Amino acid sequence: MNGASRWLLFGATLCLLPGARGQEGCAVSKDLVVRALELVSATPSAGVLGDGILLLKQAEEACDENGDAWYYRSVFERKLGRGNPDYSLGKARERNSPALAAGDNPFQLSTPTRGVAAAPRAPGPASQGPTLDIRKPDVDQKWALVIGIASFRNPRLNLTYSRKDAESVAELLKSPLYGRFRPDRVRLIADSQATTVNLRAGLNWLARMAGENDLALVYVATHGTARDQDVAGANYIVTYDTDVDSEDGLYSTALPMVEITGAVRTRLRALKVVVLLDTCHSGGAISQTVTLPAAVSPQTLEHIREGTGRVVIAASQVGESSYETPKYGHGLFTYYLLEALKQEKDAPIEKVYEYVNTHVTADATANHWKQHPVFVASDQTADIVIGTPPLSTALLRLAPWVWSEGLAQ
Amino acid sequence: MRSARLAALITVQASLLVGQGFGVYPFRKSVTLESKLPAAVNLPAGSIDVKVSAQNATYHDVAGRLQSMIETELVRFDRDLTIADTPDTVITANILNFNIPPPRPVSDPYATSIADASQTGNKKKAPSGQAMEVTGTLAFTYQARTRAGRVLDSEPITVKFYEEINTVTKTKSVLNKIEHPTHPKEDEDNPQTLGDVEQILVNRAAARVAARLVNTNETLHIHMARGALDGNNRYAEAGQWTHFVETLETMTPLAKPEDDAYRLYNVGVGNEALGYKAETPAQARHYFEQAVIDYRKAGELNPREKYFIEPVNRIQLALEHYKKLAAPPPTPKKATK
Numbered sequence: 063m064n065g066a067s068r069w070l071l072f073g074a075t076l077c078l079l080p081g082a083r084g085q086e087g088c089a090v091s092k093d094l095v096v097r098a099l100e101l102v103s104a105t106p107s108a109g110v111l112g113d114g115i116l117l118l119k120q121a122e123e124a125c126d127e128n129g130d131a132w133y134y135r136s137v138f139e140r141k142l143g144r145g146n147p148d149y150s151l152g153k154a155r156e157r158n159s160p161a162l163a164a165g166d167n168p169f170q171l172s173t174p175t176r177g178v179a180a181a182p183r184a185p186g187p188a189s190q191g192p193t194l195d196i197r198k199p200d201v202d203q204k205w206a207l208v209i210g211i212a213s214f215r216n217p218r219l220n221l222t223y224s225r226k227d228a229e230s231v232a233e234l235l236k237s238p239l240y241g242r243f244r245p246d247r248v249r250l251i252a253d254s255q256a257t258t259v260n261l262r263a264g265l266n267w268l269a270r271m272a273g274e275n276d277l278a279l280v281y282v283a284t285h286g287t288a289r290d291q292d293v294a295g296a297n298y299i300v301t302y303d304t305d306v307d308s309e310d311g312l313y314s315t316a317l318p319m320v321e322i323t324g325a326v327r328t329r330l331r332a333l334k335v336v337v338l339l340d341t342c343h344s345g346g347a348i349s350q351t352v353t354l355p356a357a358v359s360p361q362t363l364e365h366i367r368e369g370t371g372r373v374v375i376a377a378s379q380v381g382e383s384s385y386e387t388p389k390y391g392h393g394l395f396t397y398y399l400l401e402a403l404k405q406e407k408d409a410p411i412e413k414v415y416e417y418v419n420t421h422v423t424a425d426a427t428a429n430h431w432k433q434h435p436v437f438v439a440s441d442q443t444a445d446i447v448i449g450t451p452p453l454s455t456a457l458l459r460l461a462p463w464v465w466s467e468g469l470a471q
Numbered sequence: 472m473r474s475a476r477l478a479a480l481i482t483v484q485a486s487l488l489v490g491q492g493f494g495v496y497p498f499r500k501s502v503t504l505e506s507k508l509p510a511a512v513n514l515p516a517g518s519i520d521v522k523v524s525a526q527n528a529t530y531h532d533v534a535g536r537l538q539s540m541i542e543t544e545l546v547r548f549d550r551d552l553t554i555a556d557t558p559d560t561v562i563t564a565n566i567l568n569f570n571i572p573p574p575r576p577v578s579d580p581y582a583t584s585i586a587d588a589s590q591t592g593n594k595k596k597a598p599s600g601q602a603m604e605v606t607g608t609l610a611f612t613y614q615a616r617t618r619a620g621r622v623l624d625s626e627p628i629t630v631k632f633y634e635e636i637n638t639v640t641k642t643k644s645v646l647n648k649i650e651h652p653t654h655p656k657e658d659e660d661n662p663q664t665l666g667d668v669e670q671i672l673v674n675r676a677a678a679r680v681a682a683r684l685v686n687t688n689e690t691l692h693i694h695m696a697r698g699a700l701d702g703n704n705r706y707a708e709a710g711q712w713t714h715f716v717e718t719l720e721t722m723t724p725l726a727k728p729e730d731d732a733y734r735l736y737n738v739g740v741g742n743e744a745l746g747y748k749a750e751t752p753a754q755a756r757h758y759f760e761q762a763v764i765d766y767r768k769a770g771e772l773n774p775r776e777k778y779f780i781e782p783v784n785r786i787q788l789a790l791e792h793y794k795k796l797a798a799p800p801p802t803p804k805k806a807t808k
Contacts, residue, residue, distance in 0.1 A: 123711055127745075
């Protein structure tokens with residue numbers, strides 16, 4: 063944990079001291095849990111775990127009935143090898159912790175950090191290991207969760223093209239010419255359907271359906287927001303029903319970014335995952351407590367890429383906005399993403415990024431804007447081609463050599 | 472001389488750790504809780520009229536005070552209510568019993584330990600392991616009816632007062648209606664006169680009625696068990712109830728069951744406090760039910776400690792409210808032609 067983060071942690075602690083009791087409550091408690099989870103990595107130091115436990119204890123103090131605070135504390139304590147994890151787990155059980163019910167373990171990646179490309183994993187009780195070589199673009203099935211929100215319950219948040227962006231991405235993915243996703247395996251959640259509950263359900267669907275040999279894609283086009291003005295980076299995804307008029311409302315109703323990173327890190331078994339985040343649309347300060355835009359923080363990107371075959375492309379860097387333009391009828395990032403997926407349909411994801419980065423940066427500069435897309439990938443890379451045909455299609459299942467020898471070259 | 476005084480003071484303070492208990496006034500430690508109770512019944516908005524009567528003519532004065540106090544409490548918590556002669560809701564109460572017996576001496580082993588320690592070096596036997604027991608009871612029935620005569624709520628209510636006041640700390644003279652020199656009248660639970668006890672009973676009775684009919688916000692002063700538990704009480708004083716409960720639940724139980732009863736009592740206080748802080752009625756109920764279990768366990772381990780009983784009554788009142796709130800509304804009868 064760096065110095066600035068420690069100050070933030072200290073600030074969070076101060077908020078809960080007597081005298082600042084107005085900020086106590088279950089909404090604040092939820093945010094403290096999110097803060098603790100933001101510290102998580104696959105190999106955390108003892109100091110980080112200690113900081114996490116401190117935050118989780120504060121979360122419990124702010125809202126004793128927050129079962130997830132107790133549950134994650136037990137997980138952190140077990141990881142650290144100190145404290146009384148059984149006591150915390152008992153409290154979590156009494157309080158019907160959803161995280162406990164889901165069996166969430168933020169420290170346990172759903173994919174290994176190394177070794178998969180060299181040799182398939184040894185068969186285990188929970189998994190038979192991948193049967194396909196991830197160094198090739200072959201995938202068994204392809205799944206996509208596409209989210210786009212242009213109309214929010216609070217009209218002040220409305221965007222112009224986010225929904226259209228998501229619809230276009232979904233259409234292109236389903237196209238037999240380009241994306242080659244089976245239509246029933248592309249789930250589009252847009253506008254009034256894109257509530258926090260529905261987005262969680264969507265992430266659960268993706269985690270449940272995508273197997274190890276599959277390709278999973280997540281596309282998100284909406285606002286992201288930081289928890290306060292001191293934090294550079296989006297901690298929360300603004301959903302259709304997010305209340306942005308107060309921090310409490312935000313913490314209670316928005317989708318924490320760690321839920322997306324957590325799903326990708328610990329629940330998505332697919333060894334090929336692409337996350338496309340367009341969450342920093344220019345919106346300015348929309349209330350005293352919530353500030354837009356907020357791009358995806360480098361820390362979040364680092365967390366997502368843990369494991370194998372994770373690729374994240376974010377629309378812009380921290381401190382930049384993601385622009386929409388009537389010239390294309392799309393957000394700049396999505397417009398060039400769509401172009402790339404058409405023109406580089408059989409190219410690896412790195413090539414897609416190169417195309418998007420070059421064109422978005424140039425176009426933004428020409429308009430006197432600053433927008434630089436970001437690319438982050440797991441150390442344990444996989445050859446990911448979004449447009450690759452899935453093996454599960456009947457024809458290819460009969461003759462896998464058609465693509466495995468031909469298209470992969 | 473100064474250091475000698477300091478040593479004596481330290482000795483007295485250390486002696487507080489000798490045994491478990493609540494201590495005696497003024498060594499008693501209490502925490503303040505804000506009890507927010509939702510109304511148990513939906514009172515029609517508008518006007519009310521309160522009438523309190525008494526079966527026994529000697530209770531007429533108390534009846535008058537109770538009537539006034541109920542009106543005050545209802546209007547205090549619901550500013551939209553008005554007092555009227557032809558009201559939307561009629562609230563009636565009938566006092567069945569009102570009794571404040573003369574204080575009687577009881578022994579207090581905890582007081583003895585303090586008194587003994589305070590007289591270190593003095594060979595005199597401590598005469599002051601005595602406390603005065605002050606009790607009081609006010610029992611009445613109450614009903615709330617609409618103007619049309621439909622009963623909104625009805626129940627018998629009994630409020631009690633119980634306090635042991637140590638004679639060493641000059642509280643005995645306080646009971647003889649002489650104000651304590653260093654403890655001015657500021658705390659309901661530290662009565663200065665027997666008249667105060669009477670008023671406390673009236674206040675509690677009015678609060679019970681008001682709590683049935685309007686959302687109330689009551690300040691509770693709850694005694695903390697002391698002795699070996701003293702160090703942990705600072706978390707309660709700081710409002711860190713989760714940590715307070717956890718520390719008590721994870722510590723090694725005290726060797727003697729009658730001592731460990733005080734640890735369980737403090738766990739009950741912690742759970743009760745968490746109940747008042749809970750965000751939803753369902754969660755509040757969970758904490759209150761747990762607190763009742765804790766208080767009852769404490770009572771089973773140490774049946775001689777009367778303070779373990781009072782909080783159970785207090786919480787059951789809250790539980791009744793939440794149960795009533797959770798109950799499905801009565802299905803309207805089908806209209807018949």
